[in-house]
Every structure is written in structure tokens, then in C-alpha cells.
Amino acid sequence: MPEYLETVVDKFTFRVATDRLYHPEGIWVRPVPGGALPRIRIGVTDFLQQHGGDVAFVSVKAVGTRLIEGEEVASLETIKVNLSLPAPVAGAVVEVNAALEPTPEIVNQDPYGEGWLAVIDATAWETDRARLLDPQAYFSVMRAQVEQELKQS
Amino acid sequence: MTGKKARVVVVQCSGIGKSFGSVSREAAYELCEQLRPDETELVALSKLVLGEEQARERVRTSPAVTIDGCKLMCAAALVKHSGGTTACEVAVLDVYRRHKELKPEGIAELNDAGKQLARVLAEEVAHKIDDIGRHGARAGGRRA
Numbered sequence: 256m257p258e259y260l261e262t263v264v265d266k267f268t269f270r271v272a273t274d275r276l277y278h279p280e281g282i283w284v285r286p287v288p289g290g291a292l293p294r295i296r297i298g299v300t301d302f303l304q305q306h307g308g309d310v311a312f313v314s315v316k317a318v319g320t321r322l323i324e325g326e327e328v329a330s331l332e333t334i335k336v337n338l339s340l341p342a343p344v345a346g347a348v349v350e351v352n353a354a355l356e357p358t359p360e361i362v363n364q365d366p367y368g369e370g371w372l373a374v375i376d377a378t379a380w381e382t383d384r385a386r387l388l389d390p391q392a393y394f395s396v397m398r399a400q401v402e403q404e405l406k407q408s
Numbered sequence: 409m410t411g412k413k414a415r416v417v418v419v420q421c422s423g424i425g426k427s428f429g430s431v432s433r434e435a436a437y438e439l440c441e442q443l444r445p446d447e448t449e450l451v452a453l454s455k456l457v458l459g460e461e462q463a464r465e466r467v468r469t470s471p472a473v474t475i476d477g478c479k480l481m482c483a484a485a486l487v488k489h490s491g492g493t494t495a496c497e498v499a500v501l502d503v504y505r506r507h508k509e510l511k512p513e514g515i516a517e518l519n520d521a522g523k524q525l526a527r528v529l530a531e532e533v534a535h536k537i538d539d540i541g542r543h544g545a546r547a548g549g550r551r552a
Binding site for chain 1: 505
């Protein structure tokens, strides 16, 4: 499987990393080692960061915050919009990317890598995982969102 | 020898239809018309886009300061494409990150916070232009 699925629309290339799962609102989820509970890292997709535009500020719930699935885990203020990001899984925040405060632009520069948002210890991983999308399924959702945007523009 | 200093050329984002572009435009006007009218000269980005020779000549022969609304940095890119060098590149977003309370909104008419952000930005650039006047331009574009 390639590292990324890609689609080119007009002058934009949108990539979907193939090594993780996705919430349909543009949040990626990737299991990471450590912790008694399943531990996952989250971030935003390439499509979401491009759609939102240059990020001015990122606010992530503090370490220790307990979240239910769908509750706001982070917000992005960009030059275009304010985005509220839902927690893709239930659990507790155990780490926040400290680089986001001094350099929020890393969300735009490297959304699947250095621009990650938080690490969560998932309390209902098996249930939540079943609701997440595999890369190909999210790729289809993303393309539909892109086409919708094109119709509106 | 007259000792007359070369004016600094200011090129700003065209920024049509976006708040941050409007801030760059307001800041450039504030800078060139109010704060440093004798030291600066505004060159329209659109003239560089169209390849107008007089505008290209100005950026080739004078230190240039660019003010961009977003990270595409169109103004800085166009100066370089036109054969010029940027003495200083400023992005509105970077200034906004230091002044979170000044969130620009509105396009045709910026809100008060956006106008204030433009003034702050213009003052920062004015000081950089003073530095350029004192020390001369360094090619390569220092990011503000």
C-alpha cells in the first residue's frame, strides 16, 4: 500500500496517510505504544488543514481532561475560520504537543507528523475504533467533501 | 554627491476578499502615507504580476519590504521573480500571533481590531525601514 492516497483538485493536492484511521470530520487516529489503556495519537488531516487555511492558534484540552467521544478536544483558529475538533474516541488526554503553542504552523506544514495534536488513553477503544474509517473510506469521504466545496465555489 | 537615500520599496499582498489581505493593504498605506512617506514608495503587486517594466525596475534597484497576508507570501515571491531582493518580509499572521486580541474581521471595511493590527504592523515595519536606512539592506529577506 502506498504511504499516501492522493487526489489533485485544481491546484491543490490532498493526501490521506494510509497508516491510520479517521474520524469523518477530518481527525486522524493512530495507535502508539505505552499505557495500560490503548493509547492513540490524534491530529488533523491534510484536507482539513488546507481547507481551514493558515493556523494562527491551536488550543488543545489540558492533560488529564476526560472526554467523551464527539466532545471538543481541540480548536484551531485559522486566518479563515475557527474550527472545533471533536474527540474521535473517549478517553483522557495524556499528552499535548508542546510545539503547537510556539509554532502552530506545523499543523499546516506537517499535519500527519510533527503537527499532531494530542495523545489520548482510550477508554472504549474497541467500540470507538469500529466507528472510525479506514484510509480508503476516509479518502472517499474527503473527495465528496472536496466536490461539495467545488459546487459551492 | 547629494547623499540622497534610496527609497525603500513596499510591496503588499493584493489580498482581495480576505481580512488578512486587507490588513496588509491598510498597513502598507499607513506606512507609506503616514509613518514614513519620505522613505518609502508603494509598488502595486498587480504591476509586478503584469510584468510592468517600471515597477520591475523599482524593485530591482531598491531595497524591498514585503507585507503578505498569508503564508503563500505572494508579494515576496513576486519581488524575487521580478529580479529584486527582499530586505524584510513580513506576514500578517506572524504579527497577529503576537497580538491575539487584535483579530481582524471584515473585508471591505476592517473591524477596529483589524485596523489596530494594521497600525501595529505598520509601526513594526517602519522601525525595520529605519534599520535599513541606518545599516543598509541585507539581501535574502529577514522574516519579521
